[in-house]
Amino acid sequence: MRKVIIAANWKMNMTVAETASYIPTFLAETGDDTEVDVVLIPPFTSLPKASELIGEAYSLKLGAQNMSAQKSGAFTGEVSAAMLRELFVRYVLVGHSERRQLFGETDQTVNAKLHAAHEATLKPILCIGETLAERDGGQVEAVLMRQLREGLAGLDHKQIQETVIAYEPVWAIGTGRNATPAQAQEAHALIRSEIGQIAEPAVAERLRIQYGGSVKVSNAGELLGQPDIDGALVGGASLDPRDFAEIAKAAKAAKE
Numbered sequence: 001m002r003k004v005i006i007a008a009n010w011k012m013n014m015t016v017a018e019t020a021s022y023i024p025t026f027l028a029e030t031g032d033d034t035e036v037d038v039v040l041i042p043p044f045t046s047l048p049k050a051s052e053l054i055g056e057a058y059s060l061k062l063g064a065q066n067m068s069a070q071k072s073g074a075f076t077g078e079v080s081a082a083m084l085r086e087l088f089v090r091y092v093l094v095g096h097s098e099r100r101q102l103f104g105e106t107d108q109t110v111n112a113k114l115h116a117a118h119e120a121t122l123k124p125i126l127c128i129g130e131t132l133a134e135r136d137g138g139q140v141e142a143v144l145m146r147q148l149r150e151g152l153a154g155l156d157h158k159q160i161q162e163t164v165i166a167y168e169p170v171w172a173i174g175t176g177r178n179a180t181p182a183q184a185q186e187a188h189a190l191i192r193s194e195i196g197q198i199a200e201p202a203v204a205e206r207l208r209i210q211y212g213g214s215v216k217v218s219n220a221g222e223l224l225g226q227p228d229i230d231g232a233l234v235g236g237a238s239l240d241p242r243d244f245a246e247i248a249k250a251a252k253a254a255k256e
Contacts, residue, residue, distance in 0.1 A: 002206065002207075002208050002230045003035075003036070003037055003208070003230075004035075004036045004037065004208075004224070004230055004231045004251045004252065004254075004255050005036070005037040005038075005039065005164060005208050005210060005230060005231035006036055006037070006038050006039070006210075006231050006232050006234065006244075006247060006248050006251050007038075007039040007040075007041055007063060007091070007125065007166075007210065007231070007232070007233045007234065008038075008039065008040050008041055008234050008238030008244050009041045009065065009093065009096075009212075009233055009234065009235050009238065010040075010041060010042050010043060010046075010065075010238060010239060011043075011065070011098075011235060012043055013043070013239055014042055014043065014046055014239065015045075015046070016045060016046050016049045018046075019042055019046040019049050019050050019053070020049055020053065022241045023040070023050065023053040023054065023060070023241075024053070025241040025242065026060075026241040026242075026244060026245055027059075027060070029241065029242055029245035029246075030059060030245045030248055030249070031059070032058055032059045033059050033252070034058050034059050035252055036059075036231075036248055036251050036252050037061060037231070038059055038060050038061065038248055039060075039061045039062070039063045039090070039091050039125075040054070040060060040061075040062060040063065041062075041063035041064065041065055041091070041093060042065075043065065044064070044065070044079060047062065047064065047084075047087050047089065048087060050062055051087045051088050051089075054088075061090045061091060062087070062088060062089045062090055062091070063089060063090065063091035063092060063093065063125070064079070064084050064089050064091070064092045064093070065092075065093050065096070066079070066092070066093060066094075066096075066099060067079055067080065067081055067084060067092050067094075067113060067116070067117065067122070068080050068081075068113075068116070069109070069112035069113045069115070069116045070116075071116075081116055081117060081119070081120030081122055082120060084120075084122065085120055085121075085122065089122065090122065090123060091122065091123045091124070091125055091164070092113075092117050092122050092123070092124055092125065093124075093125050093127060093166075094110055094113045094114055094117065094124045094125065094126050094127065094151075095107075095109075095110035095113070095126055095127045095128065095147070095151060096127045096168075097127060097129055097168055097170045097173060098173075101170070107146065107147060107150035107151055108150065110126070110147075110150075110151045111150060111151050111152070111153050111154070114126060114151060114152065114155065114159075114163065115154065115155070118155065118159045118162070118163075123162055123163070123164065124163050124164070125163075125164040125165075125166050125210070125233065126151055126152070126163055126164070126165050126166065127166045127168050127212070127233070128143075128144055128147040128148060128151070128165065128166070128167060128168070128191075129143075129144075129147075129167055129168040129169045129170050129173075129212075129213070130143040130144065130169060130170060130171075131170045131171060132170070132171035135169065135171065140187065140190075141190060144167075144187065144190060144191060144194070145194055148165075148191065148194050148195070148198065149194075149198060152198060157199045157200060157203050160195065160198065160199045160203055160207065161199070161203045161206050161207050163207070164207075164208050164209075164210060164231075165191055165195075165207065165208070165209045165210070166209075166210040166211075166212050166233040167184070167187050167188055167191060167209060167210070167211055167212065168211075168212035168213050168233065169183075169187070169213050171213075172213030172214050173212065173213050173214070173235065179211070179213060181222050181223050181225070181226055184211045184223055184226060184229060185226035185227065185228055185229060188209050188211065188226065188228035188229050189227075189228045191209055191228075192204045192205075192207070192209060192228055195207055208230040208231060209228060209229065209230050209231075210229070210230060210231040210232055210233045211223055211224075211229050211231075211232055211233070212232060212233030212234070212235070214235075214236075215232045215233075215234045215235075215237060215247065216234075216236075216237040216243070216247070217237065217243055217246045217247055217250070220232060220246075220247045220250040220251065220254075221250040221253065221254050224250060224251045224254035224255065225254040231251060232247065232251065234247055
């Protein structure tokens, strides 16, 4: 049985003061329930405060929105895996569509970051997904297979199994439009099948695949009830601690 993983990607939102208010409110709503892995992914400036407030709350884990593939050096503006580990970061987003589209990250860039994350014992959340033009052009399978094969190149089976895959159809991110449960399940099943080819069926069966793309309280239960959807990567709806708590509760209920 794969443990559900719900992650809050705050993107370039939430100040330190807002983070200090958010976490106690969220914990008051959910308690220290460990049946679902809940990951908070704030901006870099809020990581120290989030780390301090999460403390011994075993139900919450900390993630980062990005990291460098380099260990150290003359890379102005970058943050290394070791710097993240010092703040007790456990997860890191790699290859989010905004990083790919706005900042020019390629499958090769993503692959280098995945290797660096695993080397530092961080758990990467590998984001993949097609644009609307690619979906309308019948390229969904080809795009997802390329992103998986090139992104995971050179990782061993254990590393692949410990990577979380986040399927985010680009056309559904921040648009209010989301894939139907059937569309999301079809893509997740395709990804799991491909992982079985890249590694082996046992790895594919254990690997967790999240859905991301306009997930909110009203649709979380139906999406998370699909057999190959093991969680959600939540954007806008995660900025309200009570809404995000409701999504976490929906995830738990959907898998009971």
